[in-house]
Amino acid sequence: MPEPVTHTLDVPGAVLTYDVRGELSNQPVLLMIGSPMAASGFPTLASHFEDRTVVTYDPRGVERSQRTDGTGELTPDDHAADLAALIEALDAGPVDLFASSGGAVNALALVAQRPELVKTLVAHEPPLAALLPDAEAALKACADIYETYQRDGQGAGMAKFIAIVSFEGEIPADYTDQPAPDPAMFGLPTEDDGSRDDALLGQNLRGCTSYRPDLDALAKSTDKVVVGVGEESANQLAGRGGKAIAELLGLTPEVFPSNHGGFLGDEYGMPGKPAEFAVKLRDVLAR
Structure with a gap:
């Protein structure tokens, strides 16, 4: 090549x-x-x-x-x-x-x-996600990821992202009420470094899925x-x-x-x- x-x-x-x-x-x-x-x-x-x-x-x-x-x-x-x-x-x-x-x-x-x-x-x-029968729950979960990222940083937001994209089947209505995944489970930072320039979480996530x-x-x-x-x-x-x-x-x-x-x-x-x-x-x- x-x-x-x-x-x-x-x-x-x-x-x-x-x-x-x-x-x-x-x-x-x-x-x-x-x-x-x-x-x-x-x-x-x-x-x-x-x-x-x-x-x-x-x-x-x-x-x-x-x-x-x-x-x-x-x-x-x-x-x-x-x-x-x-x-x-x-x-x-x-x-x-x-x-x-x-x-x-x-x-x-x-x-x-x-x-x-x-x-x-x-x-x-x-x-x-907006085309799915469980669109309301799926989009709520995506919005929660964005809000988590803005509030708590990249590790917390990315942990939730990994969890939602690997979830099998329809997203339940109470999905966002469940305990948040631990970023350390995925080798992600547990501390917020203050940056908010992640292209996935801060720039593209909500516009894409909705x-x-x-x-x-x-x-x-x-x-x-x-x-x-x-x-x-x-x-x-x-x-x-x-x-x-x-x-x-x-x-x-x-x-x-x-x-x-x-x-x-x-x-x-x-x-x-x-x-x-x-x-x-x-x-x-x-x-």
Whole structure:
């Protein structure tokens, strides 16, 4: 796989950083995105697509992509505008797009608004809590995570986040009344360091999980959309969000190997099954 070449792109309110592996002029482009996962989460998956030009990027406010609009929460529509600007800057025609987690929510917003920029979107486990039958309890839990982070810091907020995303099945109405998980259980700090710049907890969590995609617009582009769920995580919040949007669009979810991060190698010390995942992704994109 060619070494990535790094570029920057000025957009309203941010300077985005993205990496290109391969030549834009003579190979199909495969854009791999997450949110708040940055380009650093995709080297292993990218290595399985030597025949493609693979582009990865850091969403605004994450790692190398600095915001110039200050701080505060963002919406999937904000990220969709950044993705549109990035694809236009590549000037390589409509792209294939693999989008994970919050990136899948942002990519659905992009397809609804700018379908001409995308050839095929594989939206893997979008955490669309607002579409679930237990939406009220799920969104209350997400709001509680945000409030915990603002009050008690990153360790306390992230412990609650880990607990909710790994919860199996519907979120009970009294979920937030239960004792909070101990951050130390997850190797997280128990003391508040005073920082409030976490991209997941402070910037993206509420806007992502509460987002309601434009179903009428997406219904016109269902031939472009594939929804993926993990074989081990399909009954967790993000997998259930994937199944919910698939049902609303009349699509059958594709089951991918492993879990929510099934495409990961050793990037974060929690490897999935990246080789098997890549085979499935290649098959889906070839249809």
